[in-house]
Amino acid sequence: MRAPSPPSDASFTTRLRSAAVAARVGLVLGICFGIAFVTGLISHYAQNVDQPVPFPTSPSWGYRVTQGLHVVTGTACVPLLLVKLWTVYPKLFQRPPGDVRRLTLEVLERASIGVLVASAIFQLASGLANVTEWYPWDFSFRPTHYALAWVAIGSLLVHVAVKLPIIRGALGSDVDATTYDRPSATRPAALSRRGLLRATWVATGVAVLAVAGNTVPFLRRASVLAPHSGGGPQDLPVTKSAFAAGVTSSATSAAYRLEVVHGDRSVSLSREQLLGMDQQTEKLPIACVEGWSASGTWTGVRLRTLLDLVDAPAGSDVVVTSLQERGAFRHSTLPGNFAADHRTTLALALNGEPLAIDHGYPARIIAPNRPGVLQTKWVTRLEVLT
Ligand SMILES: Nc1nc2c(c(=O)[nH]1)N[C@H]1C(S)=C(S)[C@@H](COP(=O)(O)O)O[C@H]1N2
Ligand SMILES: [Mo]
Numbered sequence: 001m002r003a004p005s006p007p008s009d010a011s012f013t014t015r016l017r018s019a020a021v022a023a024r025v026g027l028v029l030g031i032c033f034g035i036a037f038v039t040g041l042i043s044h045y046a047q048n049v050d051q052p053v054p055f056p057t058s059p060s061w062g063y064r065v066t067q068g069l070h071v072v073t074g075t076a077c078v079p080l081l082l083v084k085l086w087t088v089y090p091k092l093f094q095r096p097p098g099d100v101r102r103l104t105l106e107v108l109e110r111a112s113i114g115v116l117v118a119s120a121i122f123q124l125a126s127g128l129a130n131v132t133e134w135y136p137w138d139f140s141f142r143p144t145h146y147a148l149a150w151v152a153i154g155s156l157l158v159h160v161a162v163k164l165p166i167i168r169g170a171l172g173s174d175v176d177a178t179t180y181d182r183p184s185a186t187r188p189a190a191l192s193r194r195g196l197l198r199a200t201w202v203a204t205g206v207a208v209l210a211v212a213g214n215t216v217p218f219l220r221r222a223s224v225l226a227p228h229s230g231g232g233p234q235d236l237p238v239t240k241s242a243f244a245a246g247v248t249s250s251a252t253s254a255a256y257r258l259e260v261v262h263g264d265r266s267v268s269l270s271r272e273q274l275l276g277m278d279q280q281t282e283k284l285p286i287a288c289v290e291g292w293s294a295s296g297t298w299t300g301v302r303l304r305t306l307l308d309l310v311d312a313p314a315g316s317d318v319v320v321t322s323l324q325e326r327g328a329f330r331h332s333t334l335p336g337n338f339a340a341d342h343r344t345t346l347a348l349a350l351n352g353e354p355l356a357i358d359h360g361y362p363a364r365i366i367a368p369n370r371p372g373v374l375q376t377k378w379v380t381r382l383e384v385l386t
Pocket of ligand 1: 288377
């Protein structure tokens, strides 16, 4: 008996798998990928402790928009990438060319596509898992997602450069043109190429709607995948509850004090004393890195007023420490420009009520244009860095 021969690209005959389709889906995919890349860089930079150019505090909703875009465009990439891979995968089975120079080029190109596909799938899968707060891995998400973003964008640029003549040719001619088709791709399908493209755009739109409600209030009810679209006390979602953070008793203890420290100067304030100081009210969003965001009306003491109690020099960085004893988010550092911004508040109340314990009672930081992960809850210490 003869062994069955492996499939060759001639086994794939539908005319839907055409460069004319791949280039059109690829163009939209590339744009979404580019937006996700740039907004991802912004988010990464915003969370860096070391910022040669300070991340701006205005507009207060800036990070809300860039991170919403990051998650929405990343999600749009999922159906687009699936269709793109479906249109081109028969090329995997193309017989390699005989002559050594062309073979070498072919191997290099396929290797770069392998890197591109693997890194793109990793980015989408890890990003989606992060959005749904499912962490089935051991690595630290942010540095890994950041590093792989460079790998993905680098191999994407190589891919576009290599394919540019075909991309331009395919985009410049009719979607039904056969110029760049594989010779075997001639069998008519139940769906036209236009129909396939339309179905792809619809699927992408549905994927976008499924997550956009996390950020865009009027889309909330359309968003089946919006775990953070509402709910939570005081009309604001909660990521980590007081119970999960292990602060239920320390946050409600009569012994709670806020320490404000600058060198050997320090003051210690109870929540009643904080409430007795001048209060300001600011409308500022919480914009989680996971893509959800929601606006709140926060009332409390201007951070700068607290820093003045210990004569902190203007523009000093401030380390914010939570009552929470474990976990990466128990500390954050307010860069000098954030500490100095008049809107930055040690909030004691939210939407007209005393802060709910899950939103950071007795006191939490809220600053404009800041990733949610840095809006530390259950604050017990502010230390001015000198
Ligand atoms: N101490 C502490 N503060 C924290 C967190 C945390 O885990 N611990 N989570 C942060 C994250 S990731 C977000 S998005 C916001 C959410 O604030 P909220 O739960 O009040 O909506 O709180 C931030 N502050
Ligand atoms: Mo978050």
